[in-house]
Each structure stands twice: as structure tokens, then as C-alpha cells.
Amino acid sequence: MNDKVASDTVKDLLNIRAVQLSTNPPFVWNEEITAPIYTDNRLTMAYPRIRERITKNLAQLVREQFPEATVICGVPTAGIAYAALVSDRLELPFIYVHADLNHHGLIRELEGKLTAEDKVVLIDDLIASGAGSTNAAAAVRETGATVLGIAAIFSYQLPDVVRQLERLQLKLFTLTDYTHLIEEAVLFRLVDEDFNLTLKYWHENPTTWPEKFGE
Ligand SMILES: O=P(O)(O)OC[C@H]1O[C@H](OP(=O)(O)OP(=O)(O)O)[C@H](O)[C@@H]1O
Ligand SMILES: O=C(O)c1cc(=O)[nH]c(=O)[nH]1
Structure with missing residues (x-):
């Protein structure tokens, strides 16, 4: 990861208040994960x-990490816009996964042109549970095409998710991540020592927090 891109991207996210921090109430991501951050x-x-x-840096990431890519694929919904922008910059074909339901509902199909010879890079905006990207990868692989990996803006680096992506042989490269976010949030004085501990505990125990550590 390019350290300057990582901290600059986090600064951008913090400046536009894309990152929210709260334990009271916390953020319910889904049935399994409640978090002090969104x-x-x-x-x-x-x-x-x-x-x-972000578009320039994602395109650069794809160029460096996946030089053999032949198709750029957007992961619904927020990844689709960036995938379109990145494919335009790289002058590569663009496809997207259409989500009839959200990723818990799991009815998905591909939109666009894809052949079994294609080598696809998925673009997602954010990796939390990884479900959006792993479902998109499965949809692409079902066609016989190869998924080279995922390029995303941000990853929470949740240990179970990192392991799951490795198991599925999905290489993930992001512009920035949870580690850089916490560093900058401390520098921005958005996070004091107590909240920093909360964020650390949550990250180690995302499915049991807040029962064990919440307020
Ligand atoms: O790693 P995951 O658990 O898949 O979470 C990440 C996804 O969650 C959000 O999308 P969400 O599905 O909430 O809605 P969206 O349709 O607005 O992208 C976000 O935009 C990512 O795409
Ligand atoms: O789990 C999610 O879906 C999720 C978490 C988060 O922080 N941001 C987001 O857009 N989605």
C-alpha cells in the first residue's frame, strides 16, 4: 500500500465526514455485526x-497489481460508479453485477459482455464482511472467466474477512484501510484514548461487541 495515498485518502474521507463514530447508539451493519464506526x-x-x-489512484492500483486485466467489474451498488470511472481511464471494458436484492438476498446477475477468456478485476468501494465482493466474484467465476482480484477504496481488515478472501483466492488491494483510518482519526482528535481502545476491541471482536465491550 502506498502510505501517502493511504493517509491522503483517509484525510479526504474524514474531511467530508464520510466516517462516523459512535457507541451510543452504535451502527448496526447487519444481523451479525454492530460497530462503533460506519x-x-x-x-x-x-x-x-x-x-x-480516488479514480486516479484506483486506476493506478489496477495498472500496477493487475496489469493483465481485460475487464473491470463494478460491485453493487457503490462500486459500480467507480468501476465505470476506472474502466474509462484504463480504456477497458466495463461490466457490473446487478443486485436485485441486497447481498443477503443473493439474487445477482452480470450486466455487460464477458467471455470465459476474460481476466476480471472487481471494484468495490468498501470491504466490510466482504460479502458484496465475494458474491460478485462467484457470479463472474460462474461464467468461466477469471477473477484476478479486487481493488477497493477502503478495507476494515477484519481478520476473518481477510482469511475468507485468501481462502477464495481473491487478492485484495485497497487505497487505504482501518489501520490508517485510526491513525488519522487520532491525529484529527476525533478519537480519544478510550474510543481508540473501543475501536481496537471491536476490531478484534466484531461479532461479540458491544456485549463484551460496549457502553
Ligand atoms: O463487505 P460488505 O459487507 O459487502 O460491505 C461493503 C458494501 O457495503 C456497502 O454497500 P451496501 O450493500 O450497504 O449498499 P450499497 O448498495 O449502497 O452499496 C458498501 O457500499 C460496500 O459495497
Ligand atoms: O457493513 C456494511 O454494509 C457497511 C459498513 C460500513 O461501514 N459502510 C458501509 O457502507 N457498509
């Missing part, structure tokens, strides 16, 4: 300069 990367779309930086 990141809304969709907000970056409203800021042309930030959108441009």
Missing part, C-alpha cells in the same frame, strides 16, 4: 476533486 464512501461521489483522486 464509513459512507458513497459521499465521495459528491466531491469532484476527491472523486477524481
Whole structure:
């Protein structure tokens, strides 16, 4: 990971208040995970300069890590816009996974043109449980095409999710991550020592927090 890109991206997210921190109430992500943090990367779309930086850096990441890519695929919903912007920059074909239901509902299909010879890079805005990207990868693989990996803006680096992506042979590269986010949030004085501990405990125990550590 490019350290300057990682901290600059986090600064952009913090400046536009895309990251929210709260234990009271906490953020219910889904039936399994409640968290003291929520990141809304969709907000970056409203800021042309930030959108441009993210697009440029994602395109650079794909160029460096997946030079053999032949198709760029958007993961619904927020990844689709960035996938379109990145494919335009790289002058590569663009496809997207259409989600009839959200990723818990699991009815998905691909939109666009794909052959079994294609080598696909998925673009997601954010990796939390990884469900959006892993479902998109499964949909692409079902066609016989190869999934080279995922490029995303941000990852929570949840240990179970990192392991699951490795098991599925999905290489993940992100512009920034939870480690850089916490570092910058401390520097921004958004997080004091107590909250920093809460964020650390949650990260180690995302499915049992807040019972064990919450307020
Ligand atoms: O790693 P995951 O658990 O899949 O979570 C990450 C996804 O969650 C959000 O999308 P969400 O599904 O909430 O809604 P969206 O349709 O607005 O992208 C976010 O935009 C990511 O795409
Ligand atoms: O779990 C999610 O779906 C999720 C978490 C988060 O921080 N941000 C987001 O957009 N989705």
C-alpha cells in the first residue's frame, strides 16, 4: 500500500465526514455485526476533486497489481460508479453485477459482455464482511472467466474477512484501510484514548461487541 495515498485518502474521507463514530447508539451493519464506526464512501461521489483522486489512484492500483486485466467489474451498488470511472481511464471494458436484492438476498446477475477468456478485476468501494465482493466474484467465476482480484477504496481488515478472501483466492488491494483510518482519526482528535481502545476491541471482536465491550 502506498502510505501517502493511504493517509491522503483517509484525510479526504474524514474531511467530508464520510466516517462516523459512535457507541451510543452504535451502527448496526447487519444481523451479525454492530460497530462503533460506519464509513459512507458513497459521499465521495459528491466531491469532484476527491472523486477524481480516488479514480486516479484506483486506476493506478489496477495498472500496477493487475496489469493483465481485460475487464473491470463494478460491485453493487457503490462500486459500480467507480468501476465505470476506472474502466474509462484504463480504456477497458466495463461490466457490473446487478443486485436485485441486497447481498443477503443473493439474487445477482452480470450486466455487460464477458467471455470465459476474460481476466476480471472487481471494484468495490468498501470491504466490510466482504460479502458484496465475494458474491460478485462467484457470479463472474460462474461464467468461466477469471477473477484476478479486487481493488477497493477502503478495507476494515477484519481478520476473518481477510482469511475468507485468501481462502477464495481473491487478492485484495485497497487505497487505504482501518489501520490508517485510526491513525488519522487520532491525529484529527476525533478519537480519544478510550474510543481508540473501543475501536481496537471491536476490531478484534466484531461479532461479540458491544456485549463484551460496549457502553
Ligand atoms: O463487505 P460488505 O459487507 O459487502 O460491505 C461493503 C458494501 O457495503 C456497502 O454497500 P451496501 O450493500 O450497504 O449498499 P450499497 O448498495 O449502497 O452499496 C458498501 O457500499 C460496500 O459495497
Ligand atoms: O457493513 C456494511 O454494509 C457497511 C459498513 C460500513 O461501514 N459502510 C458501509 O457502507 N457498509
